[in-house]
Amino acid sequence: MTLQRHTLFDRLTTVHRPDCALFADGPLPAQVMGPDDLALRLGSETSGRYADACRPVFEDLRRVVGQLAGLMILAQLTASSDVSSLAELESCRQRWTAAGERIAALTAPDALAPHREQIVAAHAFSGLALGTFSELRPRGDNEAAFDVISRHVRRAYAHLSAATAEKAGLAMVDLSHACCSCGR
Amino acid sequence: MSDYSIWVCEYSYVKNYHKSGVLYGAHNQGFVKLPYCYVVIKGRDHIAMVDVGYNDKDYGKVLGDRFGVENWRSPTTVLAEIGVKPEEVDTCFITHAHFDHFGNVEDFPNAKFYIQEREIAKWVWAMSLPDRLRWMMVAVDPGDIVRGADLARQKRLVTVNGAVSDVLPGIDLHAADDSHTWGSMWVTVRNDGQAQSQDTWVLAGDLVYVFDNIHGPGAAVDEKEVYTPVGLAVGSQTNLVLATEAMMKQVGYDSHRVIPVHEERLRDTFPSRITKDGLRITEICLADGESSKVSA
Numbered sequence: 001m002t003l004q005r006h007t008l009f010d011r012l013t014t015v016h017r018p019d020c021a022l023f024a025d026g027p028l029p030a031q032v033m034g035p036d037d038l039a040l041r042l043g044s045e046t047s048g049r050y051a052d053a054c055r056p057v058f059e060d061l062r063r064v065v066g067q068l069a070g071l072m073i074l075a076q077l078t079a080s081s082d083v084s085s086l087a088e089l090e091s092c093r094q095r096w097t098a099a100g101e102r103i104a105a106l107t108a109p110d111a112l113a114p115h116r117e118q119i120v121a122a123h124a125f126s127g128l129a130l131g132t133f134s135e136l137r138p139r140g141d142n143e144a145a146f147d148v149i150s151r152h153v154r155r156a157y158a159h160l161s162a163a164t165a166e167k168a169g170l171a172m173v174d175l176s177h178a179c180c181s182c183g184r
Numbered sequence: 185m186s187d188y189s190i191w192v193c194e195y196s197y198v199k200n201y202h203k204s205g206v207l208y209g210a211h212n213q214g215f216v217k218l219p220y221c222y223v224v225i226k227g228r229d230h231i232a233m234v235d236v237g238y239n240d241k242d243y244g245k246v247l248g249d250r251f252g253v254e255n256w257r258s259p260t261t262v263l264a265e266i267g268v269k270p271e272e273v274d275t276c277f278i279t280h281a282h283f284d285h286f287g288n289v290e291d292f293p294n295a296k297f298y299i300q301e302r303e304i305a306k307w308v309w310a311m312s313l314p315d316r317l318r319w320m321m322v323a324v325d326p327g328d329i330v331r332g333a334d335l336a337r338q339k340r341l342v343t344v345n346g347a348v349s350d351v352l353p354g355i356d357l358h359a360a361d362d363s364h365t366w367g368s369m370w371v372t373v374r375n376d377g378q379a380q381s382q383d384t385w386v387l388a389g390d391l392v393y394v395f396d397n398i399h400g401p402g403a404a405v406d407e408k409e410v411y412t413p414v415g416l417a418v419g420s421q422t423n424l425v426l427a428t429e430a431m432m433k434q435v436g437y438d439s440h441r442v443i444p445v446h447e448e449r450l451r452d453t454f455p456s457r458i459t460k461d462g463l464r465i466t467e468i469c470l471a472d473g474e475s476s477k478v479s480a
Contacts, residue, residue, distance in 0.1 A: 063311040066326030069333040070308035076336045077343045078301055091312040150337050157330045166246055173243070173283050173325045174318070 026121045029158035032114040034165025046109050051168035053106050057119055058170045060099035061160050064126045067092045068133075068153050075136060076146055082138045089133060096130055099123055118163040125156035186375045187354055188227045190385060190468035191266050191477065192445055192454075195237045196220040196256040197463075205415040206393045206446070207400065216394075219464065220253070220284055221445040223387050224268060225373060227471060230352050231268060232275040233295070234371050234387045235445075238287030242327065257461050259291045265459050266477040275352060279389025280365040281307055283325045289335060297335055298351060300359050301343035303367030304332070310366075320418060344369075353377060360427035362419030364390045370427070372434055375469060385468060386431045386442045390414065391424060393446040398428060398439045443468060455479060 035051035067088060075083040083089060103123055108116040129152035135145045164170050201218035203210045223234035238247075240256040247253035259270045273292050278299040279285055289297060307329065310320040335341035348357045356372040370388050374381035392398060393414045400412025413424035428442075435441035440453055450456065456466040457478040467478045 059315070062326055063321075066324070066329050067308050067311045069326065069329040070304050070311070072333045073304050073329070073336050073341065073343065074301070074308065076333075077341065078305075078345075088308050088312045095312075146337060150333055153330055153333060157327055161327065171246070172327055174322050 026124060027114070027117045027159075029118065029121070029155065029162045031162050032118055033111070034115055034163065034170060035112065035168035047112065047168070050106075050108050050112050050115075051165070051170070053102075054115075054119065055169050057099050057102045057106060057123075058160070058163065060095050060102070061119070061122050061126060061156070062172060064092055064096050064099065064130075065122070065153060065157050065160060067095075068126060068129050068149070069157075071133070072146060072149050072153065075133075075142070084133050084136050093130060096123070096127060100127075115163055115165075118159045122156045122159035122163065125152045125159060128152040129156065186383060186469055186471050187377055188225050188373055188375055188469070189471040189474045190373065190387075190443075191224045191226075192221050192443060192450060192464075192466040192468060193224060193262050193266065194219045194221045194463040194465070195259070195262045196240075196253055198251060198253050200252060202415075207396050208413045208415055208417075208421055210412075210415075217448045218393075218446050219448055222259075222285075223371075223443070223445060224263065224266060224273075225355070225371075225387075226266075226268065226474070227352070230275055231273050232277065232352060232355065233273050233292070234277050235279055235285040235389065236276055236288045236292060238284045239290065242325070243283060243287065255462055257463060259288065261461065262459075262463065265465050277351075277357060277369065277371050277387075278303075279370065279387075279391075280368045281328060282323045282365065282390070283328060284323075285389070286328045286332075287325060289328070289331050296340050296342060297332075298342045298344055298348075298357060299332070300367035300369050301345045302359070302361060303365060303369070304329070304343060306366030322418070354381075358430070360391050360423060360430075363417060363423040363427050364414060365418050368419075368427075370431060375471075384435050384441060386435055388431060388442055388444050390416075390446070391427045391431070392442060392444040394444050395439070395447055395449060397424075397444065398432070398442060 035047040071083050071089060103120055129149045132145055132149045136142050164172055197220055198218040200215040203213040203216050206216060222237050225232040244256055263270060270291050271294050273295045276292055276295045276297045278297055281303050307324055332341055344357055346359045351357055354374045354377040358370050360368045368389060368391055370386055370391055373385045375383040397412055397414055399409045402408055402410040411425045411428045413421040417424055431442050450466045454466050454468055455478045456464050458464055465478055
């Protein structure tokens, strides 16, 4: 089952376009064990290798999800409705594509396969949101497209949240210079 | 005649926070307590908040373990101390998008949220930058932006562009671009409702953390006091100082009317009390007919 899922998701992330409906299949967002939880069980080397490889993917997806949500707010609420031509959307696309390539090369020990699936699903749903941005029309009625984008962004965020592992460096917020942490 | 009551409500704190984080350049000067607070503005027809804190479910363990943040309490618990329920709050002004100010919108199900458009736009830009420029993304949770997108779908998010007068009667919003964050904002309450108010309060967000940001040490430039910016500026310290001047001008240079929400010493200036949970409620002013929530 796990292998089949891997095959399906690998195919989806490498072959299909960001707006392909097949991405909608996959695991539900649910908290899974991350590399820091598994370090004790597997030995830190195995899980550490996975965490190292996963970190840049997680970072890419964290940004993609944040950008998509922010761009949607701007498209909805500001006069700059032509978001689809913004450089930030193009950079988001490039980051999403780069994340897909990294995921394709990301191998997980069996115990971390559910973690990888959450990452893959976060990538897939952010791809669906990304694809829907091209449907936005300047000065048009975009309510239906916004609903779709919103749904996919929420789902992508839920999958990414499920894959957070603070001690492995897979964290949603960078608190290193935050108001609470200066000098620590 | 006062239209609004204003309370500063502590919802968590850090006991030992480096003073240099609070006051630019104050290196090796020890630690101060840093309370985390939001502000409640209660009038006859509206209950508004300045910022909404963060959600302990998402951040509590990390903040506790790594940064010593303690004693978080939910808005339901904190606001009960002044007789307010979160669902009664109809308006929230988000001074900036840091997680500890914008991180708990879900607890205010009936509120409309106001934030500067620039704050969102520039975070989107920052997230698009190469990894070597990652510092500019500090302290923002993509999840808060996702929840902001949900609010927008529900027509409960308003992005404003610069200053807005009378967003509620007698309440104005002011932008401080490229200061603490890209699109920081402060809130001004003209409590007599007059355009040229004689009873103005400024709720400073993180543009001013503590009194020392207004009354900073000036000996180095042969002044008794100078404005000294907060320790963290994604924009510039210059813009923080200029924002401080603009806020001070609004209150006729009466500094006790500029309210810093990370200031433990608010208790020395305003009536306050400690709740049963060990958190402070500070009463800035009372509307006509409102009873004190800090004195017996």
